[in-house]
Structures are given as structure tokens and as C-alpha cells.
Amino acid sequence: MSLTKQDLRAAVAREMPGARADLERLVRIPGIAFDGFDHSQxxxxxxxxxxxxxxxxxxxxxxxNGxxxxxxxxxxxxxxxxxVMLYAHHDVQPAGDPTLWTDGSPFEPQERDGRLYGRGTADDKSGIMAHVxxxxxxxxxxxxxxxxxxxGEEEYGSQSxxxxxxxxxxxxxxxxxxIADSTNWDIGVPALTTSLRGEVNCFVEVRTLESAVHSGIYGGPAPDALTVLSRLIxxxxxxxxxPAVDGLGGYDQTTLDYPEERFRRQAGVLDGVRLIGTGSVAARNWTRPSISVLGLDAPPTDAAPNALVPAxxxxxxxxxxxGDDAGAAWLAVRAHLEKHVPWGARLTVTLELTGEPTALDATGPFYDAARHSLRDAWDGAEPVDMGLGGSIPFIADFRAVLPDAVIMVTGAEDPYSRTHSPDESLDLSEFARICLGEAFLLHHVAGVHR
Structure with a gap:
């Protein structure tokens, strides 16, 4: 028996309460693949x-595999x-300080105003349950x-x-x-993610002194490592x-307008703080490189003595x-740091990870089927092709081993999901739509002959 789209609508609606309950059960499992956490979870x-x-x-x-x-x-x-391969990941980001979550319980799902809050609700246990x-x-x-x-270790770099x-x-x-691990353009507007930036993470360490010394007795002639690191950064x-690093690529062409006010609201940029870079917001966020300081190892201010910091x-x-190459970007950044380290300080630059960027050819009958499916699931709303500033580096691995497969990136997240942050959440109406959209996609793909 072949199910009609009307049959599928009724069937998905019937399954949504169970999918919601199973999603909540998955969210209660704190499966964090990072070192230092309980991997039995x-x-x-x-x-x-x-x-x-x-x-x-x-x-x-x-x-x-290890x-x-x-x-x-x-x-x-x-x-x-x-x-059809349906991909998702069951591991999640660390929850961080639970006091930063409104309910104080990152792994106890809570519904508020039509959203389900909890670590993994959006990224990416919603993807698992959309498939189910x-x-x-x-x-x-x-x-x-x-x-x-x-x-089981996407958040930890997909090392195996x-x-x-x-x-x-x-x-x-x-x-x-x-790959159900991305976002929609807005609540009520579905999207296919067709480009993603790659990733390079590295550690930069500077050393200027054999040990900490009195800041009054030796300050002035002796450079402290924090000042050196600040100037280098x-x-x-x-x-x-x-970005001022020679050799990083990028381009300005984007498929969508990304209004600055919308970006500021979604990113939570404070009033009076100017956006950085030049060109359109979409290009700065999707198709140009960015450089961020993710963390510092140095004495905390409330325990810092009056001493020059040696490292x-x-x-x-x-x-x-x-379109750029992550390995080449790493070499460019390392060369820049080595060239600009001030005052002869000793510098060590260590690579943590690289991940390749992605640009997908979003044409052909399978993509036509996907757009048709999303349009129907979102009650006629036209799906858009969008970029993403984040990374899904393993797409390059899929391309290498399955070069003839058509890859498409979807997801149940939205711009307000706060993935990787406190109060991560999932809009439950979008979750229902992505479940229906995936059912429609399997229905439409069945009729496509390569």
C-alpha cells in the first residue's frame, strides 16, 4: 500500500506526542563526548x-572505532x-554553569511559551526524533x-x-x-543549508619571564606575557x-539579505556595540572568514598578585x-602570529583541529523533491537556500567515501534556539513541521529515478 500525502499528514500528527515524549527522554541523558565527562552516559x-x-x-x-x-x-x-541516509548525532555540548539556565536544570526538559528547553533539544536530538x-x-x-x-561525538570533532x-x-x-543538524531561516520559513564555513582552532602561548616577578620592582623594562599576548591578538x-591575516579566502556573494537589525537581535548584540568587518552581514557571517578569541589562560583578576605574568x-x-582550504588557513594564521609576536617573546602555536568548509550544489531532482517537501510541510512557505557561519566538517568525509550521493542539510533549529548556549530550546511547531517535511521527502524521493 502506498501512502498518500494526506495519509502522511495524519500519520505524523498521530506520532507527534510519542516523538515529543521520546525526545524528552533523550534530553535527560547527558551524553557528552568531551574529555572529563562520564562517557557511560x-x-x-x-x-x-x-x-x-x-x-x-x-x-x-x-x-x-576507538x-x-x-x-x-x-x-x-x-x-x-x-x-536515503538520515544523519543526526546523539552527543551534546557541555551544559556549562546550570545557574545560567532559567530553570537551573539543563537536562530536565521544560516547555515554556511553545518552546522545549534543555541541552540537546535542538542540537541535535530533534534531528534524531525527526527521523524516527x-x-x-x-x-x-x-x-x-x-x-x-x-x-556519538560530533560535538567533540567527529574524530572516529x-x-x-x-x-x-x-x-x-x-x-x-x-543531514538533520542545521537551522531554518526563521520560524515559519524553512531552509536548506547550502554552504558552511570550515574551522581551525589553535592555541597561542607566549612566554617572557622565567617566573613571576614583582610588578613594581621589575615593571617597565620587563614585558609581561599578558601584554605581549594582547598585542599579538x-x-x-x-x-x-x-581579519588581517594574509592568505585567508572569502567572497561576498550570498543568496539572501540578512538585515543588520535581525542579526543584532538574534545574536544578542548590546545596544551601542558596532558590528565588525565590512560588506553585507550575510557575507561576513557565511562566506568570509572570521577570527575569534575563545578563551584565555591567565591569573583571574580576583586572585592576581602584583606580579608580572611570565606566560x-x-x-x-x-x-x-x-572554497578555502582549512589546512592552508591554519598555515596562514600560524605564519601571521610568528611574524607579529612583539619584543622577541617566545611563541608556541599549537593546532587543535581543522574542519573543511562546504559548498553544496543544490540542484537536481532530489533537491526539487526536498523543496517540494518543505513547501508542503510549511503550508506553502517557500524554502530558501541559506549559508551558515558554523561548521559541519564531516561533510567532506561523506563526500570522500560516497562521492555520488546527493547531500542536503536540513534541521529543526531556528534563529532563537541558542544552540551551544544556556537555555537551548526547540520551537515545537517547527519540530512538527520538520518531522512532516522529512516524511514528505521520503515520499517524493521514492519517485525520483537517477
Whole structure:
């Protein structure tokens, strides 16, 4: 029996209360893959996801390659039908200081004003449950082959992903890959993410003295490391705030207008604080590089003695423009720092990670099917193609092992989800739409012949 779109609407509506309840159960599991956290919770999270996929009738296994566990579920395609991979990740960012959350409980989901709050509600347990809700809506009448791949250390850099792809490539082969880990343009306006910046994180350490010394007796001739580090960091930007590192790429063409007032509101920029850089807001956020100071190791102000600091360290984050190369960007930043370190201070620059940027060709029949599906799920709202300032570096890995697959990036997040921040949340109406949109997508893809 082939389900109609009207049947799917009714089926998804029927499944939404259960999807909401299972989403809340997943949110209560603090599966954090970072060092120093209880990794048994990541194992528990993987098993919970595996149980959900088995309940959808998928042949399911928990796998790993030296890192945290991933989950793979598969159902073979009917004769002549394509296979769709549905990706999400079950690990989450650390919650940080719980007192910064309105309810003080990051892993206890709470609904307020139509939004579900909690770590992982949006990023990316909503993606898992969108896949599950769509599969439940079809039941035994799934018209395509499906692979559900739920990673367990995406937030920690996907360090074992390549090994998992290599070890389980036969299980993961697909014609279309749907990565449900992004955002929509606005509440009520669906989007396909077609470009993402890459990433370079590095540590910059300077040393000027053998040890701390009295700031009065030796201050003046002797440079302290914090001043050196401050001056060095300041060279990374021009006076207008644009990156000042030679060799970083970028371009100005964007598909959407991003009004400054909208950006300021969504980013929470304080009144009177000017935006940095030049060109359109969309270009500065999506298609040009950025450089940020992510952290400092130095004496805290409330415990700092009157002494010159002998060493200081910063973590620097670089977002790499689509079309650029993350490795080349790392070399450019390192060369800049080595050239500009002041007063002969000793400098150590250490790479933490790199991730490649992405630019997707968002054309062809599968993309037509995706747009049709989103339009129907959002009651006629036209989907937009948008960029994203953040990174999904593993897309390059999928391209390497599945070069013929069409990759599309969707998600249930919205500009107010506050992913990676206190009070992360999911708009429940958008969640229902992305579940319906994914069911429609599987319905439409079934009719596409390559």
C-alpha cells in the first residue's frame, strides 16, 4: 500500500506526542563526548537511540572505532527505489554553569511559551526524533531504502567518524544523504543549508619571564606575557574588525539579505556595540572568514598578585570561508602570529583541529523533491537556500567515501534556539513541521529515478 500525502499528514500528527515524549527522554541523558565527562552516559544515549531505531523495524547496531559509540540502522530499499541516509548525532555540548539556565536544570526538559528547553533539544536530538517520527509514520509502507546513522561525538570533532565510515561503508551506502543538524531561516520559513564555513582552532602561548616577578620592582623594562599576548591578538584584525591575516579566502556573494537589525537581535548584540568587518552581514557571517578569541589562560583578576605574568595562553577560533582550504588557513594564521609576536617573546602555536568548509550544489531532482517537501510541510512557505557561519566538517568525509550521493542539510533549529548556549530550546511547531517535511521527502524521493 502506498501512502498518500494526506495519509502522511495524519500519520505524523498521530506520532507527534510519542516523538515529543521520546525526545524528552533523550534530553535527560547527558551524553557528552568531551574529555572529563562520564562517557557511560554517551553509551546509554547510544543504546536509547538503538532501541528507537529497532522499534522502527530497522536492522540496528551500535558501532565505534576507538571513540564514542555511533548507531547504524538500515532497511533495504524496495526494488528500483533509492536509499536515503538520515544523519543526526546523539552527543551534546557541555551544559556549562546550570545557574545560567532559567530553570537551573539543563537536562530536565521544560516547555515554556511553545518552546522545549534543555541541552540537546535542538542540537541535535530533534534531528534524531525527526527521523524516527517520519519512519513511524510510514510503518511497514516505507517506499525507499533507509540508513539512519546517528553519530556519538560530533560535538567533540567527529574524530572516529572516518574509521566508522571505512569500517561500515557497505551498511552506509546511499543515493541521498540528509543531514538533520542545521537551522531554518526563521520560524515559519524553512531552509536548506547550502554552504558552511570550515574551522581551525589553535592555541597561542607566549612566554617572557622565567617566573613571576614583582610588578613594581621589575615593571617597565620587563614585558609581561599578558601584554605581549594582547598585542599579538590585536594584530589579527584590522581597525574595522576584518581579519588581517594574509592568505585567508572569502567572497561576498550570498543568496539572501540578512538585515543588520535581525542579526543584532538574534545574536544578542548590546545596544551601542558596532558590528565588525565590512560588506553585507550575510557575507561576513557565511562566506568570509572570521577570527575569534575563545578563551584565555591567565591569573583571574580576583586572585592576581602584583606580579608580572611570565606566560599566557589563548585559544583562537578561525572560521574558514567556503572554497578555502582549512589546512592552508591554519598555515596562514600560524605564519601571521610568528611574524607579529612583539619584543622577541617566545611563541608556541599549537593546532587543535581543522574542519573543511562546504559548498553544496543544490540542484537536481532530489533537491526539487526536498523543496517540494518543505513547501508542503510549511503550508506553502517557500524554502530558501541559506549559508551558515558554523561548521559541519564531516561533510567532506561523506563526500570522500560516497562521492555520488546527493547531500542536503536540513534541521529543526531556528534563529532563537541558542544552540551551544544556556537555555537551548526547540520551537515545537517547527519540530512538527520538520518531522512532516522529512516524511514528505521520503515520499517524493521514492519517485525520483537517477
Amino acid at each position: 554517551v553509551d546509554r544515549s547510544a543504546e536509547a537511540v538503538a532501541d528507537l531505531l529497532r522499534g522502527c523495524g530497522l536492522d540496528t547496531k551500535v558501532v565505534r 571513540g564514542r559509540p555511533a548507531v547504524i540502522g538500515r532497511r533495504a530499499a524496495p526494488p528500483g527505489a533509492p536509499t 517520527a517520519a519512519l513511524r509514520a510510514f510503518g511497514d509502507d516505507l517506499p525507499v531504502g533507509v540508513v539512519v546513522f546517528v553519530e 567518524l572516518r574509521g566508522i565510515l571505512r569500517d561500515h561503508l557497505d551498511d552506509l551506502r546511499a543515493d541521498v544523504i540528509v 590585536a594584530t589579527l584584525h584590522d581597525a574595522d574588525g576584518s 599566557a595562553k589563548a585559544k583562537i577560533g578561525i572560521r574558514v570561508a567556503p
